Amino acid sequence: MWRSVLAFSALALFGAGLTGCAINKFERRDAWRDQAEQVCLAKKLVEPTEFVVPAKEIDGPGPCGMTQPFRVTRLGGGAVILKQKMTLGCPALAEAEAWLADTIQPAAALYFGQPVAEINAGSYACRGRNNQVGAKLSEHSFGNAIDVMSFKLADGYVITVKGGWRGTEAEQGFLREVFLGACQRFTTVLAPGSNVFHYDHIHVDLARHDPRGLKRICQPLIKFTPQLGSDNPRPMSRPRPPERQPAPPQAPVDIEEDDPYGASPTSRAARAPARPRAPARPVAPSAYASAPAPRPMPARPAPRVAAALPGEDPGGFEEPLSLAAPGLSSGPIY
Secondary structure, three states, X not given: OHHHHHHHHHHHHHXXXXXXXXXXXXXXXXXXXXXXXXXHHHOOOOOOOOOEEEOOOEEOOOOOEXXXXXXXXXEHHHOEEEEEEEEEOXXXXXXXXXXXXXXXXXXXXXXXXXXXXXXXXXXXOOOEHHHOOOOOEOHHHHOXXXXXXXXXXXXXXXXXXHHHOOOOHHHHHHHHHHHHHHHOOOOEEEOOOOOHHHOOOEEEEOOOOOOOOOOOEEEOOOOOOOOOOOOOOOOOOOOOOOOOOOOOOOOOOOOOOXXXXXXXXXXXXXXXXXXXXXXXXXXXXXXXXXXXXXXXXXXXXXXXXXOOOOOOOHHHHEOOOXXXXXXXXXXXXX
């Protein structure tokens, strides 16, 4: 029994050691985080509803947590379901709602003709960046980041970041609009192609990369022309080519009659006289035309039949044909 107790204690201590190693003990929660949260709450950028419920303060482990977290089950006033419940601070939640309203839903209407009905995304988790042990704490540790994996449209069609980033033309356009719209609101945006850790989701957060909070990171760099907000958005399918029109008649060439030097390429003086055609050569008669007609072959004499004896059928004595070619002699054939 004592062995079992000792083994259980050792496992518990080992797990606690792993947890301690996963969190940077020397990192402290920056003062600007609580300040940004208080400003957001004072401006009432997030209003509690049945889908956005205030929760108790999260303090730890270590510097992880937030003063006023919100448990979110739906966005957009309840129009968009969250596949998994999110826990976010006031600043990140306010920007997520604005991102949904001014970019995600308009992009879905532009590229698919219908709204987004469900989003699969992750939020709060006390861990290091990119889930690396001992790394600097991720913005997820403060409820200040969101990882978006997929979008489901009203008709049930699912657009995953992993497959749609290189998917159909509409999927690529939609996700790139979402990506660029996020770069206008969040200070960090990482999509497929930014690094090996973000191949299947779009990461957004409100981290401060400089003391004033003006620096932004938006990766990868993409070549894409946004269609949202443009007066003439590019259609997704190629338009039907116009019917082929006949070529217009060529305009008459202006020929100058009074060219003093005769150097104009269009003047009559500069034209070279037409070369006379050589007379046609007589066609020699064919060698086969003067050849003598072939000599007709002599008629083949009718076969001779031997005289039949009295009482016999004369048809049974017909002479057999010769296998050799008939000669020119008119004599009998043997």
